[in-house]
Amino acid sequence: xxxxxxxxxxxxxxxxxxxxxxxxxxxxxxxxxxxxxxxxxxxxxxxxxxxxxxxxxxxxxxxxxxxxxxxxxxxxxxxxxxxxxxxxxxxxxxxxxxxxxxxxxxxxxxxxxxxxxxxxxxxxxxxxxxxxxxxxxxxxxxxxxxxxxxxxxxxxxxxxxxxxxxxxxxxxxxxxxxxxxxxxxxxxxxxxxxxxxxxxxxxxxxxxxxxxxxxxxxxxxxxxxxxxxxxxxxxxxxxxxxxxxxxxxxxxxxxxxxxxxxxxxxxxxxxxxxxxxxxxxxxxxxxxxxxxxxxxxxxxxxxxxxxxxxxxxxxxx
Amino acid sequence: xxxxxxxxxxxxxxxxxxxxxxxxxxxxxxxxxxxxxxxxxxxxxxxxxxxxxxxxxxxxxxxxxxxxxxxxxxxxxxxxxxxxxxxxxxxxxxxxxxxxxxxxxxxxxxxxxxxxxxxxxxxxxxxxxxxxxxxxxxxxxxxxxxxxxxxxxxxxxxxxxxxxxxxxxxxxxxxxxxxxxxxxxxxxxxxxxxxxxxxxxxxxxxxxxxxxxxxxxxxxxxxxxxxxxxxxxxxxxxxxxxxxxxxxxxxxxxxxxxxxxxxxxxxxxxxxxxxxxxxxxxxxxxxxxxxxxxxxxxxxxxxxxxxxxxxxxxxx
Numbered sequence: 001x002x003x004x005x006x007x008x009x010x011x012x013x014x015x016x017x018x019x020x021x022x023x024x025x026x027x028x029x030x031x032x033x034x035x036x037x038x039x040x041x042x043x044x045x046x047x048x049x050x051x052x053x054x055x056x057x058x059x060x061x062x063x064x065x066x067x068x069x070x071x072x073x074x075x076x077x078x079x080x081x082x083x084x085x086x087x088x089x090x091x092x093x094x095x096x097x098x099x100x101x102x103x104x105x106x107x108x109x110x111x112x113x114x115x116x117x118x119x120x121x122x123x124x125x126x127x128x129x130x131x132x133x134x135x136x137x138x139x140x141x142x143x144x145x146x147x148x149x150x151x152x153x154x155x156x157x158x159x160x161x162x163x164x165x166x167x168x169x170x171x172x173x174x175x176x177x178x179x180x181x182x183x184x185x186x187x188x189x190x191x192x193x194x195x196x197x198x199x200x201x202x203x204x205x206x207x208x209x210x211x212x213x214x215x216x217x218x219x220x221x222x223x224x225x226x227x228x229x230x231x232x233x234x235x236x237x238x239x240x241x242x243x244x245x246x247x248x249x250x251x252x253x254x255x256x257x258x259x260x261x262x263x264x265x266x267x268x269x270x271x272x273x274x275x276x277x278x279x280x281x282x283x284x285x286x287x288x289x290x291x292x293x294x295x296x297x298x299x300x301x302x303x304x305x306x307x308x309x310x311x312x313x314x315x316x317x
Numbered sequence: 318x319x320x321x322x323x324x325x326x327x328x329x330x331x332x333x334x335x336x337x338x339x340x341x342x343x344x345x346x347x348x349x350x351x352x353x354x355x356x357x358x359x360x361x362x363x364x365x366x367x368x369x370x371x372x373x374x375x376x377x378x379x380x381x382x383x384x385x386x387x388x389x390x391x392x393x394x395x396x397x398x399x400x401x402x403x404x405x406x407x408x409x410x411x412x413x414x415x416x417x418x419x420x421x422x423x424x425x426x427x428x429x430x431x432x433x434x435x436x437x438x439x440x441x442x443x444x445x446x447x448x449x450x451x452x453x454x455x456x457x458x459x460x461x462x463x464x465x466x467x468x469x470x471x472x473x474x475x476x477x478x479x480x481x482x483x484x485x486x487x488x489x490x491x492x493x494x495x496x497x498x499x500x501x502x503x504x505x506x507x508x509x510x511x512x513x514x515x516x517x518x519x520x521x522x523x524x525x526x527x528x529x530x531x532x533x534x535x536x537x538x539x540x541x542x543x544x545x546x547x548x549x550x551x552x553x554x555x556x557x558x559x560x561x562x563x564x565x566x567x568x569x570x571x572x573x574x575x576x577x578x579x580x581x582x583x584x585x586x587x588x589x590x591x592x593x594x595x596x597x598x599x600x601x602x603x604x605x606x607x608x609x610x611x612x613x614x615x616x617x618x619x620x621x622x623x624x625x626x627x628x629x630x631x632x633x
Contacts, residue, residue: 019527026433029426030442033501034449036494043468044460094354102351116355118622119362125548125618126611127555129582130365133607136589137368182361189358215344236455243457246557246582250589272459272558279463279562287467294460305455 044298048291056292060258061274065285068278070293075260076173076268077242083177083264084184084241089234091181092188095120096230099189100196101218124186132250135179140251142168157263164263171252172265179247184237191233195226228315232308239304243297245272271297369611372604379598387605393568393584395599403602405609407568411485411578412610415560416553418489418574419496423553424546426493427500431542434501435508436530454498462562465491470563479575483565486574491559496549503548507541508534540628547621551614557582581610 051066059069099117104110137143146153149170156165169175199222207217248270254277261268271293278290377384382403390404434443470487473480480486511534519533535542565577566587579587588603 015525015528019525022527022531023433023437026429026437029429030433030438030446032426033430033446033453033497036497037449037453039468040456040460040464040494043464047467091354091357094351095358098351098355102348116359120358121622122615122618123358123362125551125555125614125621126365127551127557127582127614129555129557129585130369130607130611132589133585133604134361134365134368137372138364185358185361213340213344215347239455243455243459245457245459246561246586249558249586253590272457275463276459276558276562279459279466287463290463291467294463297457298460301455301457302452305451 044291044294047288048293048295051289051292052295056289057296061256061277065283065289068286068289070271070274070296072257072260073269073271073274073293074296076257077270077272079173079261079268080177080180080248080270081238081241083174084180085234085238087178088181088185088188088237088241092185092234092237093192093230095185095189096192096196097218097223100193101214101222120186120189124190127246128183128244129246129250131179131182132247134182135175135247135251139169139175139178140171159263159265162263164265166265170265171267172263173261173268174264176248176251176268176270179251180241180244183244183247184241187237187240188234191237192226192230195229195233196222198229199225228311232312235304235308235311239301239308242304243272243301245270245276248273249276365611369604369608372601373608376598376601376605379601381598382602391570393579395602401598403598403605405606407570408579408581408584408606409609410570410572411560411564411568411583412554412580414485414572414574414578415489415492415556415564415580416550418486419492419553420546420550422490422493423496423500423549427497427545427549428504428542430497430501431504431508432530432535435505436526436534450498450501453494454502456495458495458556458558459562461491461495462559464494465559465563477575481565481575481577483563483577484575485564485578488560488562488564488580489574491563492553492556495556495559496553499552500545500549503545504538504542507538507545510541511537540624543628544621544625547617547624551617551621554617555582555610555614557586561586581606585610 051068055067056069057074058071059067060072061070062068099113099120104113140149146167149166149168152166152168152170154167157163165174169178203221203225204217207221208214212220252268252270252273254273255267255269257267257269275290275293275297278286278293281287376382377387381401387403387405389406390402391406392402392404393407394402430446434446438446465487469490470480470482470484473484473487474482515533515537516529519529524533560580560583564580564583566579566583567577568579568584569576571578584606585603588599
């Protein structure tokens with residue numbers, strides 16, 4: 001300790017005072033973040049704990065709050081998220097591979113590559129409600145060129161088969177899942193690109209030097225090395241899909257459904273929709289049911305996030 | 318251990334060598350699939366633009382609306398009354414009011430937290446704050462809407478009696494909580510990308526930590542911070558569930574955050590929830606509103622991209 005530091009002149013002490021003040025402000029800001037999360041969780045738990053039981057999990061919604069359940073919404077969420085995952089993961093990883101592993105050198109192609117990249121940044125910023133409108137027009141009505149959902153121009157199977165298909169799709173599971181796919185696709189593409197970018201170039205050069213074609217290099221070397229990163233990004237994207245309400249609201253609407261969907265064209269409801277329905281009612285008791293529903297939803301999301309964190313920890317080098 | 322491994326390290330190809338032509342055909346098929354993926358993303362954007370403009374044009378061709386009336390009108394009453402008014406400004410005003418409230422809270426708070434995380438916080442403290450932010454980022458927006466309705470609104474009404482049951486301030490605060498993790502994590506990434514040498518140079522000249530953080534590191538990371546801000550604004554403008562639950566459903570041209578407003582996204586939800594027939598003017602009006610919203614977020618994204626590319630300082 002030297003003399004100067006312990007008895008600083010006033011100009012210096014003013015500057016250090018500023019530093020200390022700033023630390024206090026920072027602590028306040030960070031504390032506020034934690035406090036907000038705490039209040040949010042506490043308010044939901046205190047409101048929702050009463051209705052959280054197996055009755056809620058195993059029963060359909062009801063006009064009486066004490067009998068209301070979330071079972072059809074849970075099954076609906078699982079179905080649309082399956083459709084979303086099956087369609088979004090191959091498309092997203094494929095686009096990421098195209099953008100990261102096949103960067104063209106030729107000038108016009110390189111410009112096109114940059115355009116696709118900018119386009120994806122752009123798609124990531126489009127509000128999800130706009131995707132809902134896109135899904136409504138492109139999937140539910142198929143641009144109104146194929147007749148109406150009530151009177152389809154083409155069908156495959158009958159409503160008894162799970163794979164029952166019709167054109168246009170109508171407000172069914174398939175339309176909902178594909179719309180969610182549009183929402184999460186940019187997220188999957190961007191995170192997969194980051195995972196591929198993190199693979200060291202020496203691996204690629206090694207594969208090419210052994211005589212692999214570019215596709216063999218991607219399939220045998222780059223992709224396996226990037227799988228943990230891609231999985232983490234995909235799981236986070238799927239947790240976004242589970243909680244997304246706005247596009248599904250446009251596709252499915254808030255409907256009173258007490259059964260689980262039986263085929264791809266069947267009407268459905270999803271957990272965020274059911275929660276929105278309960279929360280938008282004026283009765284206090286329905287708010288409590290909404291809080292219980294939120295607890296179930298958050299439990300599922302936290303499981304997903306924990307899985308993503310575990311994969312990241314395990315494979316981090 | 319000198320046991321000889323009977324298996325060769327590299328498995329040699331057995332049998333007939335695979336046909337080169339077959340491989341080439343297969344590879345071009347896969348390549349075509351990959352290009353198809355890229356085309357799909359462009360097709361999505363094109364479809365959005367085509368749908369929105371075609372349906373919005375159909376709306377403007379209707380007898381009771383005019384394009385000029387839409388972009389200059391100050392009254393929006395498509396559902397009630399004998400005479401319908403389609404002036405988009407009350408909806409834009411609602412969106413801007415909610416966004417302004419949200420950004421007034423989220424941007425300073427997020428930036429300060431980011432500076433603290435990157436310049437001050439010890440690793441142990443970071444290990445607490447980062448998961449908190451990640452959990453906040455993972456919460457679905459409908460939950461924030463519920464939070465606004467059942468906690469923030471009663472709180473505001475308890476503080477001041479002028480707040481309505483539905484009000485812009487409550488929705489704005491919930492949107493702020495939603496945007497906070499985005500601002501913080503993106504701004505922190507930008508701050509951490511500033512090289513150590515800049516900080517060390519400033520410390521060497523006798524600067525305090527505050528001066529290093531605010532006068533050296535923050536200006537150096539400004540392009541990234543501005544891009545983070547623009548992204549947060551775009552998210553706030555497009556936010557739907559919070560405003561549908563907490564902001565209300567009466568479009569009005571007001572700057573008072575205590576009053577009920579209807580942002581653009583809230584109106585779209587109202588229409589698609591079945592308050593309108595499927596082919597009336599009010600149904601097509603939602604496409605015109607969606608086109609306006611899309612243009613706003615597109616502009617914000619493009620400006621953000623430009624800022625990042627143009628003003629990024631590359632440190633060697």
